[in-house]
Amino acid sequence: MENNWNLKTAIITGGGGGLGLATAKKLKKLGTKIALLDNRQEVLDKAKKQLGDEVLTYELDVANLSQVNQAVQDTASRHKSVDILINCAGITGTTNIKSHEVDLDDFERVWAVNVKGSLTTFKAVIPFMLEQNYGRVLNVASIAGKEGNAGMVSYSASKAAVIGMTKSQGKEYAETGITVNCIAMAVIRTEIVDALPDKQVRYMTEKIPMKRCGTVDEFASAATFIVSAENSFSTGFTYDLTGGRTVY
Ligand SMILES: NC(=O)c1ccc[n+]([C@@H]2O[C@H](COP(=O)([O-])OP(=O)(O)OC[C@H]3O[C@@H](n4cnc5c(N)ncnc54)[C@H](O)[C@@H]3O)[C@@H](O)[C@H]2O)c1
Structure with missing residues (x-):
């Protein structure tokens, strides 16, 4: 299947953040129309300056279904289709604590953004994708969801949930x-x-067989391949971007 990037519209949540913005830049270069959703107006303004005025931006909370619905409907009416959804918005919550110390409000907020926030956007885009019999959705999890990071139970559990949701x-x-x-x-x-x-960076990178961090460009390239039209025979799958650390 041809990619036809210039005929596609991509919605990227957390689009003002490091990984969302890098992916938006790459897709925009390929000709894709972009809508960025983020809860910080200042990073959206910064992104717009870098990407150009034609990029749509929406300040919202991904956990709020009605705000998300409005943004998706507005994007669809301006760009005529919604083809790609990349769920990049995410928070860690309080870290460096044991499970018995977790504040349940903090736990719920992490789940609201990471898990519910990936479902709200999915619910909002899916009618458009079903109508056109085409769509590419990418949920951004973490190695923490596979391995479970000590001191990060809310985050690790939420990212495992994102992996499970993707499979379903x-x-x-x-x-x-x-x-x-x-x-x-x-x-x-x-x-x-x-x-x-x-x-701290050394501690984290020493566990990676390649002995280095990944780069935002490596993430953007992997994400772009995953949401390409030509990537048409894999679904429900969790791709690995860990320099050889979690090869399962
Ligand atoms: N950078 C890493 O090393 C790494 C590793 C594994 C997974 N991740 C995941 O990748 C994703 C992107 O990470 P990043 O490094 O770009 O982080 P980041 O903090 O730079 O970007 C996240 C963006 O999400 C936005 N956001 C937070 N809560 C939101 C909400 N309720 N509604 C809308 N937007 C919200 C933030 O404003 C921010 O711009 C996250 O889901 C993160 O958990 C990152």
């Missing part, structure tokens, strides 16, 4: 021309990682 959705829509996949990454070098002490 892949099967549910397998006969429709819509694929739903997931990606689980080890540490990717974003501003957040740059801000960490060298010692």
Whole structure:
């Protein structure tokens, strides 16, 4: 199947963040129309400056279905289709604590953004994708969802849920021309990682057989392949981007 990037519209949540924005830049270069959803207006403004005024931006909370529905409907009416959804919005919540110390409000917020926020957007885009018998959905999980990071139970459990959700959705829509996949990454070098002490970064990268962090370009390239039209025989799958750490 030809990619025809210039005929496609991509909705990217967390689109003002490191990985969402890098992917938006790559897709935009290929000619894809872009809508970015994020809960921080300042990063959306910054993204618009970099990508151009034609990029649609919506300040919203991905956990809020009616806000998400409005943004998706507005994108569809302006761009005539919704072909790609990349769920990049995510938060870690409080980290470096044991499970018995977890604050349940914090736990619920992590799940609201990471899990519910990936389902709201899915619910909003799916009618458009079913109508056109075509769609590409990518949920962004983490190695934490496969391995379980100590000190990050809310985040790890939520990312495992995202992986499980992807498996169900892949099967549910397998006969429709819509694929739903997931990606689980080890540490990717974003501003957040740059801000960490060298010692902490070394600790994380030493577990990676390639002995380095991933780059935002490596993420954007993998994501672009996963949501391409030519990637048409894999669904419900969790792709690996961990420099050889989780080869299962
Ligand atoms: N960077 C890494 O090393 C790494 C590794 C594994 C997984 N991930 C996952 O990749 C995704 C993107 O990570 P990133 O490094 O770009 O982080 P980031 O913090 O730069 O980007 C996340 C974006 O999501 C937005 N966001 C947060 N809550 C939101 C909400 N309720 N509604 C809408 N937008 C919201 C933030 O404003 C931010 O712009 C996240 O899901 C993260 O868990 C990142």
